[in-house]
Amino acid sequence: MEPVLIERREAVATVTINRPERRNSLNAEVKVALRDALAGVAADPAVRAVVLTGAGEHFCAGQDLKEHADALAAGGAESAFATVAEHYAPIVRCLATMPKPVVAAVEGNCVGAGLGFALACDLRVIASDAVLATAFSSIGLTCDSGLAHTLPRAVGESRARRLVLLAETFTAAQAVEWGVDADVSDPGVSLLAATRLAERLAAGPTAAYAESKRLLAESWTRSLEETLAAESAGQTRAGSTHDHAGAVQAFLSKDGPVFVGR
Known part of the structure; x- marks a missing residue:
């Protein structure tokens, strides 16, 4: 399967992380494809709004830890974490700065880098049963994917500290209550709602x-x-x-x- 799918429908491009059998966790192939796909739609003048989503039942479960463990064993931390600058940073930078609106359609797991991607988008539609988490502290790591920037701006510094340090999961309703701007949808329809929102934006200035x-x-x-x-x-x-x-x-x-x- 293609690691990332791009569907263009009129002025809206939908970019789908396509690794549903692994909850759309991010291996090297997916990260490269996602980085390049987003750069492509950002530069395409025919695309006036973008939807970012995941195939199947989940948005993105973050880094593929099996691949990460192999990278640590093969080259040590410096080699394994080169992906932060090579992949995660360009992906988040593109989402946040492309000169067109980006809407995240979030189902299921939205964890680690997946949460960073969702918060880097301009708008979000999150399924009511989605499970969100920073997750990094649970495996002895700190933030990446822009979370140290986007999370405190969304929920406040105090709440962000708690979410990062304790790595507790939280719901869509809690995210909205704490300050994350998002529409909460019924399970299974976040993509439809996000697409409608993107179509509205694509028809705008x-x-x-x-x-x-x-x-x-x-x-x-x-x-x-x-x-x-x-x-x-x-x-x-x-x-x-x-x-x-x-x-x-x-x-x-x-x-x-x-x-x-x-």
Whole structure:
């Protein structure tokens, strides 16, 4: 089987981690394919929104520990953990920064790097019976896949410390209660709900979405004055698009806007 599937339907690309027999755990083949698939849809101008999901009953159970144990035995920690910089970091960076919205459709296990991937997406639909966890401490490790960045921003630093240090599992309802932005779906329909959400986003002003994603991400390291200057520049770029001009005319004509992404 292909380790990662890409399905393009009109302006929405669905990227599926395709290792259902192992709960979509991440071996080298899957990680390389996922990294490259996401880079491809990010660069494709015909794709205006992306859905990330897992095949079968699970989203992603994190690193394949059998492969990891073999890598430790063969080359030691430095060799085994090269995957963090080579695979996990580029995957998360692409999800978080691609100039189009990304929606995660989460079923079943969403653990370790899988949780990092879900939190790196812009929006999430999580099945009510999904099981989420950081998991790293349970095998003597610390965070990767951006969790040290995304988790405290989602649930607060105090809660993030508890989830990382104790590695306790939690539910979709708890995640939302603690601050993770997500729609909670019935089991088995998260992909349908996420696809509908992505279709809605794909019909929107995707050039403006790209500006907004950049402004929000960079605001954490900027002063207020720097953010105000960045907003001014971003607003000028967004205001120069066909989408903005068309939306203004549609408003004046009492019509609905039609966005084309430029």
